[in-house]
Amino acid sequence: MTTSDPYLARGPRVGIRHFTAADREEFTAAARQSARMHHPWLFPPAAVADYDAYLRRLQEPSREGLLICELAGGRIAGYVTINNIVHGAFRCGALGYGAFAHAAGRGLMGEGLRLVLHHAFERLGLHRLEVNVQPANERSIALVKRAGFRLEGFSPDFLFIDGAWRDHERWAITSEMLPDAEQASDEQV
Template structure:
């Protein structure tokens, strides 16, 4: 992938939008990563599921980003901004996942920082939220490293894996985000 396809580029990853051409690689990575993701999330792992997901990302209240490693060009993970509200609120809620081949290498964290800068600077958002199940220690560590603050607890918040799950509410505002070059 050439640099002109990236919305933003860091030392090891770039972020770009989802495309129909990504279907085969994305769904293969999702199937390979099912054990890593269970029971926290279920990214699309079939052609039909991916196409439906891609269609939903075209809605005005959503943005979707692939996190791609520079060394291989492979999709390392993904991040979506959902429930985008403009006006006085200027907020969105994020969902994300690393793929197994890239997990534990810090690529998702780098991609998260790129998306946050893009959301605050290009989309004009002021606040990003992440709702995370309390037992999902890897996800909690990711948002803590990125500078999110714990704001509360929401019992029975989201219906995941056949049940209503409790979530912790984490958020970051544009003022809290370190400059783009800082780590």
């Protein structure tokens, strides 16, 4: 990777990079086109003003926002945010993520998530990442299972989403559970 390379890491088909202001039009257009697929699970910013506020929040020290982009053409396939990052003895963060409709079902999020996990554990120095998923969100649960997360519990009325408090399953992965980058590459073939 050269200093002019925007990607923090690359896989066979995707790279991960930070959000920028220049991404607002593409990101918000993809969010609008994906609204039906995302409902009722998540609501990424679909308007320019909302994107700008989201981008400002991602600059906070307790957050890391990463876009998953197709290497062929650079199109944004999805995103992963690491929220509530705590260092010290805890070294933990909570993931949020979403694929866009044009990339869904192509394995791009799985490849990108593996890159994000390596980034979080190796570059950010985290030890544990958690994901909270609504039990009926089968695609999201399948994604974290494939990435090596383990189910750790159930949280009733955990997050206020789409007008109601929603139950969530708690999934987590630690740095010891993650296959090394070479093994992960072999698994993608």
